[in-house]
Amino acid sequence: MSERKATIASRVGLHARPASIFAAAVGEQTTEVTIGLETDPAEDAMDASSILSLMSLGASNGDVVVLRAEGDGSDEVLEALVKILETDLDAE
């Protein structure tokens, strides 16, 4: 089990556009990735490839989320996904 923390950089939080960019990026991975708020228990984590899950997470700008994945190469996958979350996607 790999785990990475990321701070949401998008000004509006993990909402429609940033959420769709992130969900699409997770969808391209073969590894299953979950996402949860740092303050929530690990078993409440949700499917990170689901835009609806991401939106229901309600993560705002500055919130810390935890990404989790299992299996080969999951470290690299999480590393790349953390970068996306830590970019201000609204600015692009």
Place this chain on the structure above:
Amino acid sequence: MQNFTGVGVSPGRIIGSVRQMPKPISEPPAGDRLDPSKSADEATGELRAAAKTVQAELQRRAEAATGASKSVLEATALMATDPMLIKAAVKLVATGTSTERAIWESGASVAEMLHNLGGYMAERATDVLDVRARIVAELRGVTAPGIPHSDVPFILVAEDLAPADTATLDPKKVLGLVTSGGGPQSHTAIIARALGLPAVVAAVGVDALADGTEVYVDGAAGTLQVGPGDEQRKAVEAWEHVAASLSVFDGNGATADGHLVPILANVGGAADAVKAAEAGAQGVGLLRTEFCFLERDTEPTIDEQVVAYRGVFDAFPGKKVVVRTLDAGADKPLPFLTDSTEPNPSLGVRGYRTDMTSPGVLKRQLTAIATAAEASSAVVWVMAPMIATVDEAADFAAMCRVAGLKTPGVMVEVPSAALRSASILTEAEFVSLGTNDLTQYAMAADRQLGTLAALNSPWQPAVLQLIQLTVAGSIAEGHNKPVGVCGEAAADPVLAVVLVGLGVATLSMTSRSMSAVGAVLKSVTLEEAQGLAELALSARNADEARTRVRAGLPILEELGL
């Protein structure tokens, strides 16, 4: 008089007749069971296929959409096959529930969850319900819900609009928007503002208005009145004057009869490009790459160029960006490329010709453009300046293909290229008329000499005839390859109408001119533009051409142009 009050979200006063959105897809009855002849696996397969179809359709619409509606549609498209939505439905199907009922219930619980989150998320609940209705429509084999068709413009009344609806909304048909639901952050509000349509949301009771009812809508006050009188008609008139003077480009270049003429921007760098995109440019018709090269003693590296081009491409995701390769020489000398001792620099080694004296610079630039294009979603076309012969066009096209650039074109600014456009277009995929240089060369009048300003007018019938010949060449070539204009002529709203009448496919200009050009273009039909072009072509001189065309465009006075 019956009045309704809601929240005004986009200003404007209009009178028009009501058209209600079609009734939404009806709810599949509770407890609706799966057809016993069908296995749960088969049914799940159908459900997933329907979701995929809906996603593809929404994605297709997203590609055609721009700005705010595009990103919303992209998010909605993702929802259609979202694991959260589909997995819950698949579970229900496995217990024997019909596919329609399963997606219905699954959509309802997702929408409820978003609704309970409140604020922005609550307003996204509409998107989920829209996706659900589309999937049910797909499963039933019926048409998806959408905006009604009408030959006359109307005021669209709905419960609320979903992104899929708003993206297909034709601002030429819809005069204004009134919804019984929705809020100031709803799609209805976002889209209305983007399109400059008067809109009122949360006007309870408007769903009961019959189709065809004449109403007055005030998008600033947030009111709707049935059976408007003189007072309201005066208010509409007054608004029309204000709106005209405030007019911003709506991002849709077209004639009154809907002949599309994309209005693109001329830009010289990333900051320019961002501004142009904000102003509604439908793409970039001329990216002057000199900005990378000017005020330098040495050639910029490929990496430096890639970064500079990316900045522009990223401002126009999914849209056309026409890059002009380095146009050094004459009024734009570069120490490492051009010879400042030439006696006649306008007729010297400039534009594409610098590849003869400094081979490699162009090749490296094309590599940089291709690299930047690959990493971006902009549709990148590339063109060479100062092409005079078909052999030059062929050589340039070959260099582009080697670099991996699929859409090579050339500028038509040397009269020989205008005369030989049919043959040049067998090698190039498009041409773009640089009317400034074309005029200077056709009239043999230096652009920089004030004394010759009268000769240097793109209204000169000879210049117009060269433009006409260029279009005729494209028609003769037979593959409908586009002829655009990226010179100052396109920024003149009066001349722009003539250019469209002559058969020019796109107009590219400074972004400030887009709203005026767009507004004047919308006031004429293609046939009228063709008539005005004929009048200009047959004029005795530039002044007469201009006077004749102005007389045929009453909107100029209204707009104060």
